[in-house]
Amino acid sequence: MADELQVADRPAEKIIAPGYTFASITDQIATVVLTSRTPVFWMAGFGLGLVLLLLFLLAAGVLLAKGTGIWGIRTPVMWGFAITNFVWWIGIGHAGTLISAILLLLNQRWRNSINRFAEAMTLFAVACAGMFPLLHLGRPWLFYWLMPYPNTMGIEPNFRSPLVWDVFAVSTYATVSLLFWYVGLMPDLATLRDRTKNRVARVLYAVGALGWRGSARHWSVYETATLLLAGIATPLVLSVHTVVSFDFTIGIVPGWHSTFFPPYFVAGAIYSGFAMVLALAIPLRSVYGLKGLITDKHLDNSAKVMLATGLIVAYAYILEAFTGWYSGNVYEHAVIVNRMTGPYAAQYWTLVGCNIVAPNFLWIRKLRTTPALLFVWSLIVLVGMWLERYVIIVSSLAQDNLVSSWRVFQGTRWDWATYAGTIGLFLFLFFLFIRLLPMISIFEVRTLLPEAKVESGEGRG
Amino acid sequence: MITAIHGLMAEFDNPTALVEAARAAREKGYRKLDAYSPFPIEELSGALGLHHNKLPLIVLAGGIMGGIAGYLLQYFITVIYYPINVGGRPLHSWPAYIVITFETTILFAALAAVLGLMGLCGLPMPYHPVFNVPRFAMASRNRFFLCIEAADPLFDAQGTAGFLRTLEPKEVSEVAE
Secondary structure, eight states, X not given: OHHHHHHXXXXXXXXXXXXXXXXXXXXXXXXXXXXXXXXXXXXXXXXXXXXXXXXXXXXXXXXXXXXXXXXXXXXXXXXXXXXXXXXXXXXXXXXXXXXXXXXXXXXXXGGGGXXXXXXXXHHHHHHHHHHHHHHHTSOGGGGGGGSOOOOTTOOXXXXXXXXXXXHHHXXXXXXXXXXXXXXXXXXXXXXXXXXXXXXXXXXXXXXXXXXXOOBHHHHHHHHHHHHHHHHHHHHHHHHHHHHHHHHHHTSOOTTTOOTTHHHHHHHHHHHHHHHHHHHHHHHHXXXXXXXXXXXXXXXXXXXXXXXXXXXXXXXXXXXXXXXXXXXXXXXXXXXXXXXHHSTTHHHHHHHXXXXXXXXXXXXXXXXXXXXXXXXXXXXXXXXXXXXXXXXXXXXXXXXXXXXXGOOOOOOOHHHHXXXXXXXXXXXXXXXXXXXXXXXXXXXXXXXXXXXXXXXXXXXXX | OOSOEEEEEEEESSHHHHHHHHHHHHHHTOOSEEEEOSSOOHHHHHHTTOOOOSHHHHHHHHHHHHHHHHHHHHHIXXXXXXXXXXXXXXXXXXXXXXXXXXXXHXXXXXXXXXXXXXXXXXXXXXXXXXXXXXXXXGGGTTOEEEEEETTSTTOOHHXXXXXXXXXXXXXXXXXXX
8 A cells, every 4th residue: 555655646746846835836826816917928818819709700790691601611512611620629628638537537646737727728629619510500599409309390309310419429528527627626716715805706706616615524525526527527538529520430421431530539639639738838837937837747748648649640540541442442542542632632741741740759858848849849730630620521522422523622711710710719718717717726736745645654544 | 702603623734733633533532523624635534534425326326317318318209209210220229329328328427426516515505604713714725724513512612622722733713603
């Protein structure tokens, strides 16, 4: 037993910088929220988010007025940007749940400093993802038809359709992520309630904290609840992108109808998600002076996860090309050749560069420990993963079984406006989050301190 | 002091002292006591003699209910309420139900976990006497508190305060009701 504890505790000492105490951890993280001074970085980020959010509202408004024809979607490429962006955003969300659930079960304590904002990232990414299928419905105001409910039309959703599975998977994912995030926030909201000097803020944080007082009885239930939620969220996160991949694999479109899509999509999701975690963590920790809590070790570990999942993704691309050839199916074969040499060859080879070549540079320690370079790399990965979904969706649809129906897809300016708009929605929500809520889990970082360990040789009662 | 008090509270500045104090209070015979800390301390559950909670059972029940509800929903709609004959394929197409059954299982289990947590902790709780102690605000920062409640049969204001002082706390304070 004693040996086991030592193994789990040893890395903890190196996770955060030395010299922290319970008080200084609390104050440093809480000050970011409780200070009345707002940094210029925040203003700039929030401003950019707001501008792009307005662009999103404009694009959505035009879409509602004129219909989905303002996008480039024409037969046979009816999914175009909308589903590409949906899959991209949902994938980004996966890293948050991986960090909060799977790494918790694996006792990876370094997750304690990054899980909170990664979970927030998940929530906001899912919100952005949800926009696309909703707007893509054509009549978004009838979205509730997706849910089974007794209605006078006498019709119900088709439960044999992967698109309906996706509705359930994504809405469950959003709900469970929100619950998990909120449960994690409760003790920290209590800290803010006890520390703020602003009366209005105190009332609001108190309402959010639900009267949390740090009782040992509560903590014991709380720990059970966190473990159970992690156990529940683990299969969930693996299932969500699996179900998203079913949208493709259940169909018989060449290039989609393949059994390795689920693991390939899940790996790609975690790959892009960690890229987003790095893209957010690197600027945040510099601006807010949190390098002692989000250390180079965190960046290094995240980069390693990115490397590992990137290699799985690379393997999937190679296997995809191999399967196209080995299947002997003329359509599968044609799709692969078209991807490599057809109208989308530029996108295909860029994604190969971003997702097969680029991650291999992460083998170099120097790159993993240089935040500025790592930031650039995470952007490369995000671009690469967007292109991957674009190529899968658009190139397969544009050149399907029937040559006479082929048509090359081009995104219109409204496609780009909607896409940039959801990036704005994401930034807007994320910057509000870092201003109003603790971006690092205060109580979990406290447990990383050596003082948090109870020193006693006595057995437990 | 004539006003009713909730109990007596001792303040410590490290988790080890709190766990030792809780253990000593249990050994002394106190049963109505609670400890407050800024982060979960595993050893406290043992020191306070806390029993295993029922949350896992609640979550299991929630998950089973969710699974059954999800499956029956699909069965009812596709077989009874809105049957669609697709080339004579069976209406009860259970392989297609797996995904949604799984999702509703997860959804109900997660809701049960959170509602169970709230229920077992009695949250939300707008008022609790411990907040009457001004220094208790530090319980969410860097201080550790042990509270022996007045409802305990062994409690007497003088004796219990004396006992708490023997534990070498930073401070002992009365908790007004």
